[in-house]
Amino acid sequence: MMTQTTPRSHGAFTWMDLATPDLEGAKRFYHQVFGWEFLDLGAEVMHYHYALARGRPAAGLGPLQPDSAMPSTWRIFLSSAEGDTERVQTLGGQVLLEPITIGDAGRMSICADPTGAVFGLWQPIRFIGAAVEGEPGGIAWSEVNTRDAAAACDFYGRLFGLTPKLQGEEYFILQRGNEMLFGVQQMGAAWGELPSHWMGYFAVNDADAAVERAAAGGGSIAAPAVDTPYGRIAVVADPYGALFSVIQLPATA
Numbered sequence: 001m002m003t004q005t006t007p008r009s010h011g012a013f014t015w016m017d018l019a020t021p022d023l024e025g026a027k028r029f030y031h032q033v034f035g036w037e038f039l040d041l042g043a044e045v046m047h048y049h050y051a052l053a054r055g056r057p058a059a060g061l062g063p064l065q066p067d068s069a070m071p072s073t074w075r076i077f078l079s080s081a082e083g084d085t086e087r088v089q090t091l092g093g094q095v096l097l098e099p100i101t102i103g104d105a106g107r108m109s110i111c112a113d114p115t116g117a118v119f120g121l122w123q124p125i126r127f128i129g130a131a132v133e134g135e136p137g138g139i140a141w142s143e144v145n146t147r148d149a150a151a152a153c154d155f156y157g158r159l160f161g162l163t164p165k166l167q168g169e170e171y172f173i174l175q176r177g178n179e180m181l182f183g184v185q186q187m188g189a190a191w192g193e194l195p196s197h198w199m200g201y202f203a204v205n206d207a208d209a210a211v212e213r214a215a216a217g218g219g220s221i222a223a224p225a226v227d228t229p230y231g232r233i234a235v236v237a238d239p240y241g242a243l244f245s246v247i248q249l250p251a252t253a
Contacts, residue, residue, distance in 0.1 A: 011160025
């Protein structure tokens with residue numbers, strides 16, 4: 001068991017959080033699926049919660065505002081540096097929320113890439129993001145599923161100084177040297193009308209058992225568990241429609 005204690009490299013996944021219309025219901029669901037416990041950060045931050053895996057922050061949960069037109073969704077934050085938000089616009093993206101400072105934790109902004117996929121930028125001060133990664137209950141991988149993989153690779157590559165490497169058919173991994181930061185998946189006709197979006201993968205001991213727990217807790221299965229060279233993967237929606245993936249990593253991962 002390893003605990004992340006230092007900031008991640010520029011452009012790497014750093015945090016993932018959920019906006020949900022039923023915070024208590026979501027807590028029950030994710031406790032059942034991942035065994036998470038929760039820490040309420042208080043009324044001053046609208047009862048934003050840390051989801052804890054063996055006592056360490058793995059993700060965040062917060063209430064979706066009643067008047068919000070946005071659906072319940074998981075949001076990926078990438079580690080950022082000064083000036084990244086401004087460069088999003090010069091590279092053809094959009095800034096949906098200008099940078100704001102969250103106490104002494106860090107600075108965040110919300111952006112969309114040129115293909116429409118929404119993501120967050122996090123510049124840490126005292127809070128580096130997830131302390132759990134690559135083990136059950138923690139994030140294991142993230143990727144952007146996009147209608148234009150070439151445009152997405154160009155945008156993120158230029159924003160963070162990364163190089164795309166083709167892995168299989170229409171899937172790219174953005175890298176800095178040998179460090180693999182995240183994936184870019186070209187969406188085709190099989191994806192229907194689903195817009196470009198980011199997807200996070202949470203590690204589990206047993207993907208099939210996690211899917212069963214999710215279904216028993218009121219969730220639905222968007223894509224049943226399948227074996228891949230990287231592990232056994234399934235896509236799940238929680239009871240409020242928020243999508244996430246689970247991955248049972250190979251024993252050698």
